Amino acid sequence: MEAEIKSLIEQQGQAFLDFKAKHDGDIEQLSAAMDELFKKANRPPAAGGGSWRGDEIKSKLASYIKSGDMSLFGQKALTTATDSGGVVVPKQLASEIVNLQQKYSPLRSVCRVVQIETLASNYSQPVNTGGVDSGWVGEVDARPATNTPNLSNVDFPDSEVYANLPISQWFEEDARVADWLVNEIAKEFSRKEGAAFVSGNGVKQPKGILAYATAATDDDTRAYGTIQHVVSGDAAAIKPDSLIDLLYTLRPEYRSNATWLCNSKTLAAIRKLKDGDGNSMWQPALMQGQPQLLLGYPLLECNDWPDVSENAFPLAVGDFRSAYYILDRTQTLLRDPFTAKPNVLFYARKRVSGALVDSQAVKLLKISA
Structure with a gap:
C-alpha cells in the first residue's frame, strides 16, 4: 500500500511539473502584467501625464x-x-x-x-489702435497705397x-x-x-479702469487710451435720459456684449428710475442664476465702484471682455x-x-x- 501511495504522489508531482513547464511563460506574463497594474494604481502619474483629483x-x-x-x-x-x-x-x-x-x-x-x-x-x-483706410476704384484705375494699421x-x-x-x-x-x-x-x-x-x-x-483719462469726445476723435464719458445733467442724481445716452455711445459690436457696473447704493437709485411712460428701467432676473437687467442689458454689482457725487463716475457700461484684461x-x-x-x-x-x-x-x- 505504501508503495502505491508513493507512486501516486510521484505521478502527481510529475504532472504538476509537466503543467508548469507547459504554461510557465503564460504565468510569468500574467504575473508581470498584474505587478505593473498594481504599480500604476499606487503611484502618482508620470511626468507630463494626468494630475491628482x-x-x-x-x-x-x-x-x-x-x-x-x-x-x-x-x-x-x-x-x-x-x-x-x-x-x-x-x-x-x-x-x-x-x-x-x-x-x-x-x-x-x-x-x-x-x-x-x-x-x-x-x-x-x-x-x-486703428488707422486702416480703403478707397473705391474702377476696373483699370490705379491703386495708390492706403494707410496701414x-x-x-x-x-x-x-x-x-x-x-x-x-x-x-x-x-x-x-x-x-x-x-x-x-x-x-x-x-x-x-x-x-x-x-x-x-x-x-x-x-x-493693476491699473484700474477709473485710473485712465476720460473725455466727452466720441470714438472717431478721442485719443486711444482715453475713455468716453457722458455727463449726467444733475449734480446729485442719475437721470433716465443720461442712461440711454450712455448706452448708445457704445458701437453696436460692443453693445451686443454690454454689461452695466455700479455699486449697491447706485443700484438702489437706478431701481427707482422710470422712463417717459412710467415703466421701470430696471428689470429683475427672470429666473435664479440669471442677471438683473438695465435697459435690457445685464447689470453687475461691484461695490468698489464709486457712489453718486459731483464729478464721480458711478456707472459704467461696456464690453468688458474686450476692454480690460486681467x-x-x-x-x-x-x-x-x-x-x-x-x-x-x-x-x-x-x-x-x-x-x-x-x-x-x-x-x-x-x-x-
Whole structure:
C-alpha cells in the first residue's frame, strides 16, 4: 500500500511539473502584467501625464499645513518653489481660488482673464489702435497705397497681491483647514485686486479702469487710451435720459456684449428710475442664476465702484471682455511655523495685473459738477 501511495504522489508531482513547464511563460506574463497594474494604481502619474483629483490635492495640502513636509506630494501636486521655500499652488487649486474670487471681485466674471507663464517681469499686449483706410476704384484705375494699421503696446504693471494668514497650531489639527485656507486666500486676494481693477494707480498694482483719462469726445476723435464719458445733467442724481445716452455711445459690436457696473447704493437709485411712460428701467432676473437687467442689458454689482457725487463716475457700461484684461500668474504658499508662535503663518502670494486694452469698449457716466 505504501508503495502505491508513493507512486501516486510521484505521478502527481510529475504532472504538476509537466503543467508548469507547459504554461510557465503564460504565468510569468500574467504575473508581470498584474505587478505593473498594481504599480500604476499606487503611484502618482508620470511626468507630463494626468494630475491628482481636487480632493487628493486638498488632502495633501492639509498634510503640508500640519507638517510642512513637502515630500508628501512630490512634484505633481504642490511643487517646491525654489525662490521662496514654499510650494506652488497647483492649477486645480488655483482655479478653485479664482472661482471663489469672482464672488468678491466681480470684474473677473466679465473681463478677459489671461493665464500667463512668461518669465519676463513685464507683460506687453500689442493692440491695433486703428488707422486702416480703403478707397473705391474702377476696373483699370490705379491703386495708390492706403494707410496701414497703427500698432501700439499696452504695458501691464508688474504687481503682486499677497495674504499672510496666522493660524493657531491647534486649528491646524482641524481636518477642514485646507478648505478654510482656500476661502481665506480667495477673500483676501479679492479685496485687494477688486479695488485695484477699478481704481488702482498702476504702481505695484493693476491699473484700474477709473485710473485712465476720460473725455466727452466720441470714438472717431478721442485719443486711444482715453475713455468716453457722458455727463449726467444733475449734480446729485442719475437721470433716465443720461442712461440711454450712455448706452448708445457704445458701437453696436460692443453693445451686443454690454454689461452695466455700479455699486449697491447706485443700484438702489437706478431701481427707482422710470422712463417717459412710467415703466421701470430696471428689470429683475427672470429666473435664479440669471442677471438683473438695465435697459435690457445685464447689470453687475461691484461695490468698489464709486457712489453718486459731483464729478464721480458711478456707472459704467461696456464690453468688458474686450476692454480690460486681467493677467494671472503662478501662486505660491509658504508655511512659517517660527515667526509668530504659537501661530503658524501661511504666506500666499500671486502675481496678478490688469490694464485697459480697448478704450472704445467701455463708457462712463460722469455726475455733473
